[in-house]
Amino acid sequence: MSRTVKLAVIPGDGIGPEVIAEAVKVLDAVTADGGLAFEKTHFSLGADRYLATGDVLTDEDLEAISTHDAILLGAVGGTPGDPRLAGANIERGLLLKLRFSLDHYVNLRPTTLFPGIASPLANPGEVDFVVVREGTEGPYVGNGGAIRAGTPQEVANEVSVNTAYGVERVVRYAFQQAERRRKKLTLVHKTNVLTFAGSLWKRIVDAVAAEHHGVTVDYLHVDAATIFLVTDPARFDVIVTDNLFGDILTDLAAAISGGIGLAASGNINPAGAFPSMFEPVHGSAPDIAGQQKADPTAAILSTALLLRHLGESELAERVEHAVTADLAARTGAARTTAEIGDAIAARVAQN
Numbered sequence: 001m002s003r004t005v006k007l008a009v010i011p012g013d014g015i016g017p018e019v020i021a022e023a024v025k026v027l028d029a030v031t032a033d034g035g036l037a038f039e040k041t042h043f044s045l046g047a048d049r050y051l052a053t054g055d056v057l058t059d060e061d062l063e064a065i066s067t068h069d070a071i072l073l074g075a076v077g078g079t080p081g082d083p084r085l086a087g088a089n090i091e092r093g094l095l096l097k098l099r100f101s102l103d104h105y106v107n108l109r110p111t112t113l114f115p116g117i118a119s120p121l122a123n124p125g126e127v128d129f130v131v132v133r134e135g136t137e138g139p140y141v142g143n144g145g146a147i148r149a150g151t152p153q154e155v156a157n158e159v160s161v162n163t164a165y166g167v168e169r170v171v172r173y174a175f176q177q178a179e180r181r182r183k184k185l186t187l188v189h190k191t192n193v194l195t196f197a198g199s200l201w202k203r204i205v206d207a208v209a210a211e212h213h214g215v216t217v218d219y220l221h222v223d224a225a226t227i228f229l230v231t232d233p234a235r236f237d238v239i240v241t242d243n244l245f246g247d248i249l250t251d252l253a254a255a256i257s258g259g260i261g262l263a264a265s266g267n268i269n270p271a272g273a274f275p276s277m278f279e280p281v282h283g284s285a286p287d288i289a290g291q292q293k294a295d296p297t298a299a300i301l302s303t304a305l306l307l308r309h310l311g312e313s314e315l316a317e318r319v320e321h322a323v324t325a326d327l328a329a330r331t332g333a334a335r336t337t338a339e340i341g342d343a344i345a346a347r348v349a350q351n
């Protein structure tokens with residue numbers, strides 16, 4: 001009996017449609033035998049839609065997306081500073097609205113240095129860790145405002161919200177990941193300065209650690225964590241951290257492990273109350289959009305995370321093996337986005 005999964009596809013802006021075309025190509029290849037079928041609905045959302053209609057994400061859009069089993073997203077956001085988008089805030093009104101409305105409290109961002117991939121680090125060692133970034137709280141909640149805006153006396157606030165409920169659930173998820181991996185968890189925060197939020201995170205990690213005696217727990221201030229990500233990334237297994245620190249650390253993690261074009265992510269609602277969303281860590285890359293220069297590997301690896309989330313581990317592994325083989329065979333010769341997608345899809349069809 002074949003299983004049908006309803007997939008909402010949001011290609012988005014810039015290189016989003018280019019990399020999503022390749023991700024869908026690979027999904028089609030890995031499901032070609034018919035055991036699993038994706039019923040796809042395309043949603044045209046992002047800067048172009050806003051410029052054409054003035055809408056970013058309507059209640060109807062959100063409702064329609066919510067009826068799907070999972071979401072695949074490319075990237076959203078126009079060229080930073082484009083005056084035509086000044087009133088839109090696509091990132092907040094679209095991407096964050098999806099993450100918040102669909103309660104994607106786990107932002108899962110694995111980092112692996114694949115065989116054959118050059119790291120800018122001289123001696124990277126084994127790079128294989130996962131960042132569990134909190135996805136619905138922190139400074140991202142929009143709890144802020146400005147007074148005397150536009151005057152020399154302007155005061156702007158952006159309050160970081162951390163709830164015991166929100167921190168505990170993501171910390172529990174991170175410990176579960178550590179149990180399945182090398183049993184090491186590092187909390188990254190800034191407890192020496194952000195004392196209220198930091199204390200809450202630390203106390204919750206300590207309390208949950210008491211239920212996981214097999215997991216070694218470590219703590220790093222976020223500034224020191226950036227040092228160790230560059231000097232000794234092998235020390236990391238699972239990093240759990242807040243929304244903003246996780247955003248910054250995962251671009252750095254991508255940079256040390258072969259580049260942002262390889263970094264995949266999942267915005268996960270673990271209990272499945274809402275559809276989870278899978279996307280590359282990178283953005284819409286306006287500087288290379290429309291030129292077939294983008295590496296679609298991050299989007300393709302995001303489909304592996306999607307398949308694993310759906311319980312289709314065997315299919316996820318086939319995608320990962322095809323990507324691993326493609327990366328190992330890279331010669332340095334330039335390939336278009338579609339050529340990379342074709343090569344990986346062909347390998348998937350053979351494995």
Ligand SMILES: NC(=O)c1ccc[n+]([C@@H]2O[C@H](COP(=O)([O-])OP(=O)(O)OC[C@H]3O[C@@H](n4cnc5c(N)ncnc54)[C@H](O)[C@@H]3O)[C@@H](O)[C@H]2O)c1
Pocket residue numbers: 015019074075076077078079080091095260261262279280281282283284285286287288293294295296298
């Ligand atoms: N998830 C998302 O939708 C998401 C994530 C990050 C940024 N953004 C948005 O994207 C826009 C551009 O942001 P940015 O320039 O800060 O970050 P970016 O990730 O889009 O680009 C940073 C650099 O990485 C390169 N790059 C990105 N993806 C690549 C790929 N697949 N292959 C090769 N090179 C790649 C770009 O060319 C650029 O030089 C902004 O509007 C931003 O808000 C969206």
Ligand SMILES: CC(C)[C@H](C(=O)O)[C@@H](O)C(=O)O
Pocket residue numbers: 077091092095096247281283
């Ligand atoms: C575009 C932006 C809202 C987003 C974030 O900060 O989460 C992006 O940088 C990411 O890493 O997914």
Ligand SMILES: [Mg+2]
Pocket residue numbers: 247248251281
């Ligand atoms: Mg980011």
